Amino acid sequence: MSESLKIVWDGSLDTGVKLVDVQHKYLIDIINELAEAIEQDKAASAIGEILNLLQYYTEWHFEREELCMNRYQCPVAAANEDAHGKFIETVKAYREEYRQGGGTREIALRIYQTLTNWLVKHIQGVDCQLGPCLPDNVREQGAF
Numbered sequence: 001m002s003e004s005l006k007i008v009w010d011g012s013l014d015t016g017v018k019l020v021d022v023q024h025k026y027l028i029d030i031i032n033e034l035a036e037a038i039e040q041d042k043a044a045s046a047i048g049e050i051l052n053l054l055q056y057y058t059e060w061h062f063e064r065e066e067l068c069m070n071r072y073q074c075p076v077a078a079a080n081e082d083a084h085g086k087f088i089e090t091v092k093a094y095r096e097e098y099r100q101g102g103g104t105r106e107i108a109l110r111i112y113q114t115l116t117n118w119l120v121k122h123i124q125g126v127d128c129q130l131g132p133c134l135p136d137n138v139r140e141q142g143a144f
């Protein structure tokens with residue numbers, strides 16, 4: 001068996017904001033569920049449910065993160081919102097493709113690649129800029 005597709009959370013994904021990191025770890029759990037389904041050859045049947053959960057959870061998480069960036073006037077707030085909007089559109093497009101064509105290993109792999117590339121790049125490029133905008137107590141308790 002080749003190397004696992006699963007993503008392992010490490011310090012390069014640490015935004016310095018506890019609550020955001022907890023939410024990102026859960027997003028990674030969802031992606032890893034997809035990775036596991038692909039590895040066990042169950043992706044075709046699992047993909048629909050994973051896409052539903054992914055859209056539901058990303059929308060909820062993005063909203064929290066956007067509120068926080070706006071409240072603390074983070075300079076990347078607008079860029080973050082824009083990136084989130086585009087990502088949700090991508091997820092919706094996949095759901096539509098799945099609705100029309102059904103689940104296949106091919107679409108599962110494509111979704112997996114898109115998710116991992118986007119999430120890692122987005123966390124490191126945009127979300128990591130949130131921490132310095134927050135007061136210490138908010139950063140540590142995540143009480144936004």
Ligand SMILES: [Fe+2]
Pocket residue numbers: 065080084122126127
């Ligand atoms: Fe973000």
